[in-house]
Structures are given as C-alpha cells and as structure tokens.
Amino acid sequence: MVRRVFLALGTAAVVAAVVLMVTPVGAAGVSGNAISPRYSDFGWVSYTPLPEDSTLADLRAAGVRVPHDAVAARRYEAGGAFAGGLVLLAVALLLSRPRRSEVPSGDN
Helix, strand or coil, X not given: XXXXXXXXXXXXXXXXHHHHHXXXXXXXXXXXXXXXXXXXXXXXXCCCCCCCCCCHHHHXXXXXXXXXXXXXXXXXXXXXXXXXXXXXXXXXXXXXXXXHHHCCCCCC
C-alpha cells in the first residue's frame, strides 16, 4: 500500500514537471514555454540611472526582473518537481524489492 502511494506521488510529480515545462510562461516579454521561449521587448522602470545600452546584468542590478529570470524560475521549479518525483519513484522501487527474510532458500 505504501509502495503504491510513493509510486503515485512520484508519477504525479514527474507529470507535473512535464506540464510546467510545456505550459506557457506568463511573464512580460516572454511568449512560449520554458522549453523554447521567445523573448520580446518588455516594459520596465528603474529609479537608478542606467547606461544607454543596458545589459541584462545592469537591469538585474537595478532590480528589474527580466524575462530570462521568469524562464529560469520555471525551469528551476520543473527541475525540482522532476527530481522529487524521481526520489519518490526510487523509494517505491526499493520498497518493492523482496526482503532477505522473504527470499526462499534452497536448503530445504
């Protein structure tokens, strides 16, 4: 019974990770999903002066959340769900192995 719970939870976590990767990212400046995002212009506001040709590092230092950060966060969440699912599936696999006392011996 416990093995089935771990198996179901592990499978659900792996499926959730796949769903997170293929679901569109809902952030400004991003269209598409975390597998193949397409970036576009995005609006931002900064109260600190920035150079004319600001890089992503300059924007991040000023506290602006860039579209690349939204995609990275989605990938991080999906990776965590996938890793958790694999751990749960490994536990289910370990619970299904016969114990040493249950293995019949040939000494009869």
